[in-house]
Amino acid sequence: MDHPIQTDYLRWIVLLPLLGAAANGLLGATLQKKIGKWAISLFACAPVLISFLLSLKALLDLLALKPEERFLIDRLYPWLSLGSLHVDVAFWIDPLSTVMILVVTGIGGLIHVYSTGYMHEDKSYWRYFAFLNLFTFAMLLLVTGDNLLLMFVGWEGVGLCSYALIGFWYHDHVNTRAGNKAFIVNRVGDFGFVLGIFLIFWSLDQQGHGTVVFREIEKFASLMKGQEIWGVGVVTLATLFLFIGATGKSAQIPLHVWLPDAMQGPTPVSALIHAATMVTAGVYMVSRLHFLYSAAPETLMVVAVVGMATALFSATIALAQNDIKRVLAYSTVSQLGYMFLAAGVAAYGAAIFHLMTHAFFKACLFLGSGSVIHAMGGEQDMRKMGGLRHAMPYTFWTFAIAVLAIAGTPLTAGFFSKDEILWQAFSSPHSSPLLWVLGVTGAGLTAFYMFRQFFLVFFGECRADSHTRAHLHESPKAMVMPLVLLAIGSIAAGWIGLPSIFGGSRFAEWLEPVFGAHHEAHGPAALEEILMVVSVGVAALGFYLAYLMYYKSRLAPERFSSLAGGLLYRLFYNKYYIDEIYQFFFVGGTLLLARIGAWIDRYIIDFIVDGSAKTTAFISWFNGLFDNHVVDWLVNKIADTTFEAGDKFRKVQTGNINGYLYVILGAVLLAMIVKLRYWS
Amino acid sequence: MEFATVIFYLIAAVTIGSAAMVAFSRNIIYSAFSLLGTFAGVAAIYVFLGADFVAAVQVLIYVGGILVLILFAVMLTHRIADVQITNRAVGRIPALVVVGVFLSLLVQIIRETPWQKAKEIVYAPTTSRIGDLFLENYLLPFELASLVLLAALIGAAVLSRKELKE
């Protein structure tokens, strides 16, 4: 394992998008004006596509190696080397990161292409692609960086691009506020992430092996066992800290609030960043550090519970949303919850598998919804859509496939991956049947809200105004093409990870060098089949309900929404009021602190300073007074104050010279007294 | 009580009494004239102490010079025609207290201090001794004093000259 192969082309996978970003960012405005938008598109798409090809080459290169030797490394230069800390700028590829770079460059490339159509009318076309490329770069850095710090660079980098792209249409404060929210919530997560890094480094440094490089952490991970800080095991604490980072980035409870708001950005951005790639970084990170998580069962439990809770929780919210993208957003949060559930039961392979399939179908869904929004002239409210299947056949069909996939219809990608997760939730040593039950419930909910959306958008009467209706049209080729490819992926991607009952997963096998042998024999195959059937059944139930309500209209949705006095519905609809609570406690609280700080500064500290100045001034004033008035006053008071108006020596006579002389005498007397008192 | 002692007390009484007049009188003319008594009394004390030259100087300069100056000044700055020529004093009581404390302190210390004792106490004319010393050991102070007087002379002229017309 200690002979990684230096492979120079790896850097180009990462750096090419950066070059694209630099070209567009620095020259884009000029290019767009002088040459045209096609130049921008070229600079934007070409690097990503080349990266994709290089990633394929990397895949092939890896395949050529023996499974246990499957990794390549590209060291650029030493980045930080201080004391025991040695961090290189180095990229590495192993089976896990290969999956990621393929997803990032592959789906990312498709979305780039899609964007050339979607964003064609925008004035800041170049800016959009500069950030999109920069995002791709950062994401690639995140997944290929060979150490935690480099990963963190990508980690924050994607956050930055996400911020910039959410607020892309910055003229509206709603967008910029959403961007700020995303960034700041992510920062909270990052705060945990860095602390996790520090803790790991510190703990290993105590043992003489301070490092942040993944492979070395893995090598020395056993040394961390038994160490404690504040009465908590270091491994547990470190993984928990890192998991805070993951909740931020992957929008898990309690840091999920930013993702739905992030839908303010252009739709391809939602597809790329907020569905396919960036939000999965948390899952990737947990998988990457699986050896630490596996060593910390408490953390694993937290991860599983948080994942499960998020999955259910956001699924319920998604039930009540009317914005086409918001439904997808909550669905994303929910699906990410599934991935963490998988990770939490130590089924990292399943998590990554779902990550990959999810990338396909969710990207497809988002892009499809983008296509719809494009056609509807920017309208996102599903209650104003309907019957679009005739106007946009490609969009309809691809969307249909993706909905089937996410609902877990057998033989689609979603079916295999979700089923794997549920099975692991049931059978893994870290799991419990309760998790499975909840997971299946979530699956039913997913099916319900996805089909609700599907029916609302594509079936029934069109509820849009006549102007919009007249302009309904299918999207341009650049947008349709990726949709089709993604739809294909939504089905096919699942087949590389067939469950064991269908002959074993090649995907799991591929990841085996990373995660070790997967848990196979924990349950009888029959049990697996039964469970699978149950989950499919629950999903079908969800479908059927949606069908009744929104297609056949036999069942009024109001009957459900008015359950429990409408309380539940209002909770769902208002996202459990989490935003309001956060606004009140955290934002309000911080601002209050800030105001208090500033107030202290202005009034207390300055008051003390100015006060001492004033006291000094006062003392001086008093002294001046003393010098000129007190003596004078004494003298004058005692004196008869009636003087002849024509007294020619008034000054000499009333001048304080007597007082001055008193002072001499007084001083001599004082000296004598002191002398007698202290030194006699 | 010896005759000399009686005389001493007499002189001291005159000296102090007239000095008190100087200090306490409400009329500046009275004060100025009382000063005569003080100066004369002090001169007499000098004689008692066998300092004939100093006594002479005291009479000459103080009585003949300074006192006359003071009287002139008083006359010049007050219209004689005024019925009352005041000599205002203020804060008598606190001043009396301070000065009283001071005096008691001084007397206390004077009584307690072991002053240097001369080997012998002589009564002899001092004028020639002083004259010798002025031209021998004390030549420099003597000359310096002349410079002081020159400066005073010039100064008095400067201060009292009306205005410069160039």
Place this chain on the structure above:
Amino acid sequence: MVVGLTHYLVVGAILFTLGLYSVLTRRNAISILMGVELILNGANINYVAFSHFSSGNVEGQIYAVFVIMLAAAEAAIGLAIVLAIFQIFHTIDVAAAETLKE
């Protein structure tokens, strides 16, 4: 009781304190100058007395002579200043008199 050093010193001290009393209480510049003369006389008595009783030579007397000389000089200057002030300002309004204050 024999008249001794202490007697003279006490007389000097009394003159000295009377002079101090004058300078402390008098409002008239000339009176204050008279007070200064009293102070000087008080000191002079000390010198002559010490010259007689303590040092046994005429040093103290010489000192006294110089003090008298300087007293004269000082008085001359002081009175000149008093006269100058009087001459220049006897018509000036007294309300503007307190010039040297802050």
Place this chain on the structure above:
Amino acid sequence: MTENVLTYMTFFPLAGMAAVLLLPSKSHNLIRWVAALFTVPPLLFAVWLYRNFDPANPGLQFVEKIPWIPAYNIDYFIGVDGVSISMVLLTALLCFLCIFASWGIEKGVKGYFALFLLLDTGMMGVFVALDFFLFYIFWELMLLPMYFLIGVWGGPRREYAAIKFFLYTLFGSVLMLLAILALYFSSEPHTFDMTKLIAQSGKYGTEPLTIWPFDQWRWGFQHIVWMALFIGFAIKIPAFPFHTWLPDAHVEAPTAISVILAGVLLKMGTYGILRVNFPMLPQATADLAYYFLGALGAWNIIYGALCAMAQKDLKKLVAYSSVSHMGYVMLGMATFTPQGISGAVLQMFNHGTITGMLFLLVGVIYDRAHHRDIDGFGGLAAVMPVYTGVTALAFFASMGLPGLSGFISEVLVLLGAWQKYPILSILGASGVVLTAGYFLWTIQRVYLGPTNEKYKTLPEINGRELFTLIPLGIIVIILGVYPHAILDLLRSSLDQINQIVIPHLS
């Protein structure tokens, strides 16, 4: 030539001042160009030093030592080690750029540039001086031009700000003078030579003193001297209770002076602590660092960030962000780990470049809109896209975005801090969130959103202004990607300083 390079570098601006004074006061442009000309050689010298400096050698290099006042063992003794060379480089660069940032000065041009060049010499001198007396002279030498530069060319409340700055710093420096004298008289033979004072650092008493009314105080001679020096330096940093001069001075000072103030002057405080307190008073440093550097630094981080958040004035916000960022330096120094202490010095350098950019940027907008009220703008990104882009770079660098220089130093500091004081590290790291908060909020209010009608026609940033910003921007990026450009300089020197203190840690 090469053996006197430090002298030339230090005194070239002084020659420039003389030259400027000789020019006719009406020819403004000539004066500006001459002033600019005289800041070039120091920059070239600094770069030359940078290239010829031997980073492996922890000792002092390019040393010059000439007896000055032999009767008191005062020498003209200058030299650089890794820490000072980075500061010298920063000073030379910022001074050069700030001349151009001062182009818009129209009042008393001659006086301005003359004082500016004098200030330049003073700052250089502080960083190269190795004789304590010389150090003090240079230290105080900066006060005077600074006072005038703020007081004459500053904003509406300039007089208040100038005198506040002056009084605060003077108070600190006279305390420092006492400490210097105390050290001088404790050394045997009496000397102001820093290297010799360091060599005898073990001798300064640490046994508790009995000082009325404290019968048995835990502090010894060393601790008291340490404290006196610390207060002097803390005022410059500025550490928490001594910081209120800074917002006023920054807000009122002209742009270029704010840059110098934040970019160079603040560094002198931490530089001084590192150069003087650490090696000369190691026991006291070991005893007190936690409270007065670590905890206070963490407090500075959070307190400054909170104060920044409440500001309505853009420049004041930047000023408070300096308070916050200097907190990282203090926290880093208190760790005595290679990461923390290197991070601290790197943070000094980075803060100099980043805050320099920020102040320059505030100046750009102030020159156009004539106010700095954060809420009075809006949507500037549409009007001035290039300006907004550069601002965003600076803001993100300041909030420690990875890939930019601020990140490296903050991470190093916090990483170092974790090893000694995990709680402080957590506090410091939480400052990262707050920083993001106020900067993003500012970006939103000033640059994003609907364009304010009043500023629809603001001219875009011009070439001269870009010229002052771009070098700093490039450095910010380069150091984010390749921090060893500076870190290599520091390593051995800081190791040496660390090694003096570490044995005293209990």
Place this chain on the structure above:
Amino acid sequence: MDLGNFESLRFFYPETILTGTILLLVVLDLVLRSKKSLGYIAIVGCLISLWATLELYGTLGGWLFHRMVILDNFSLFFKVLSLLAALLVIWMSLDCLEIQGVHKGEYYTLLLTSALGMFFMASSSNLLMAYLSLELVSLTSYILTGSLPHNRRSSEAALKYLIYGGVASGAMIYGMSWVFGMTGSLDYARISEALLQGEVNRLGLFMAFVFILAGFGYKIVFVPFHMWSPDVYQGAPTPITAFLSVASNASGVAIMIRFFFPAISRLGEGGNWSYIPGVEWPHFLLFVSMVTMTLGNLCALNQQNVKRMLAYSGIAHAGYLLMGLVVLNNDGLRAMLFYVAVYLIMNLGAFLVVVIVANATGREDVEGYRGLAWRGAAIPAVCMAIFLFSLTGLPPFAGFVGKFFLFAAVIEAGGMFVLLAVVAILNSVISLYYYARIVKTMFLDFPQPDDPKVEMTVNSSALLGFLSCLTVLLGIYWGPLASYAGQSLRFFVR
């Protein structure tokens, strides 16, 4: 060396020359029409005397004129200082409009007489000489203060000064009479012998010293003997104020050191002096020093009149000076001498600017300095800033070095004295405030349209340049002056 009258004359050229110049001036005043040339003659006289003084370096120290005065490095130092002060003040007076109406012949004569008096103050070794020389300086000062004709403030100031001085010196000679009575001698050497051997009443001796301190203290202007100075400084013609604030102060220091150190203290090991047991004057001076600097600075804070402000600052500086005295060692004394010298330079400089501004505007209040730098007087403004910052004690100006030495002396003494240093430091900060106020007015405020332009004559600019260069130069390279001050501590004692 103990010389008689005629032998002494060989070592008496400076005084002789100065006396000759004085007499020459008196005579020429009657003859010459052009009064300005009198000033130049006085300057030449000073220069020759200065040369003669410097010639005396290297000769053996000793008593002159039957133990009336002492010739040693210490007295030579102060002779040089008072000559310089006189010379610079005469130079300053040449173009001063304020003293246009003063009789120049008498004016210069009296100035030189005063300087001569200072010679003796520094060198007297006899109570009589001390008194005489003090009075000589005082009397001439009274006259000079009141020399402005038809000027109420000037006359008032003179009268106050005279009365105050009269009482103070009266108290002093009373105290001296007791010393005489206890020791039977007027000669310092014999006094010290007698005090150290004989049985003395400590309380009496202490009181005598306090009385004597009153006489010295009013010359040095320390609290509580300071009260005359603001009034007098404000009322006197500005060059005279300058002269009083530096020369008279310096000679007060001289006479005090001469009396308290070589005369009645003992020099022990390592340059430490010990005082007569039971007379703890340093303890008192410690507190006096603190109070003096604090009071002076605090009172200066609110002054609107620059001269009055400088007077209060002078009080504060007297407090700083005392720091050097109370530590009772040669380092302290050396610091004191050094400080006196640089104080002379920078304070004269500040007053020179006051003269220049007053010439142009007729104003002495702070408002009169408004925007000085922007109305054609950038150079005086800059110089004023230099002097004021130097007075504050900022490097690289001479005042810093002076304060540095004082602090150094105090810190080295350690213990209780550190408190003194801290007080002094706080005072430095306070003092910055009011000095900077003037600087602020000159630079930071802008002139009103009707503020007159300020122009300088050749004489003033030359002097201004000289003083400001010296202030900066001594701030950067003070070695020679410091060693000169150190060498000047060679007292002739028996």
